[in-house]
Amino acid sequence: MPDLNPTAASLLGFLHEGDFSGYDLVRVAEQLIGDFWSLSQSQVYRELAALTERGYVEGGEVGARSKRRYRITDAGRDAFAQWLSVPPSPEQIRFPLLLTIAFGAHVDRDRLSRFIDDHRREHEKRLREYRETVTVTPQQRATLAFGLRYEQAVLDWMDDLPALLTDD
Template structure:
């Protein structure tokens, strides 16, 4: 691979291209649907990575289609770069959870306000849990894609259990 080491965003795009040629827009949509809940990626990142991967000969553009959209396909160098990336140790995760940051300083909040925030997060996580459960039960997902959805279900249940424990903590203070 020429140039730079493959980053996780570029690697995910190469992973999706293993399924066949896709336009930038197709890749944005696929990424949002399949990994968007646990890996953030913006439209501008996708197009920036596509340009860099094309320069590095990891992908090649096809003929332009409707609305000047061109599909990209993997090259042998792209397959090799992806293979190298997927075999690497993923590295540690980094929890960035806005509610946890607020709770860390919750002594500076009126308890009613914290309760409102918890209720808001509870509703959002209940919706997300329902969405994951629907996805798992109504779509024929590939085996490992289903495993990521199952992780999402477990995560949402854990967050909801934690929110319930926070409700009890607040009730004990009152």
């Protein structure tokens, strides 16, 4: 069983669709999975080097602006298929605002309110963008449905925050 982390596996998944440079992979990841799985540029290049070393991807010739396009190998396709056959681990919520609220007794109320308002605007923006998103595959529709429901749930929770944050 290949020891792929989810970030490496996602890169192999994107490379199933065609050859990409590291820069292109960062942009594709931001667009397709960036709202629920973050990838930094340094992670992408580090994973591409590891995937190349393991024979899961091959780098092409260096082109303009030092870009190198990568393609998935048969071994990479096999490793990706094996990774997909293993049940995913449970998610862990990493929500910075929630962490700040957990320690909110140590934050000025006005400042905390500004933080919440800033996040509300971001979640409203994401919800609008999701509503405008066009999907093609059933899997994209399923992922989008989660995003829509998640953003609406966060906004509903934010509606309840004033009552939840009062001292009763």
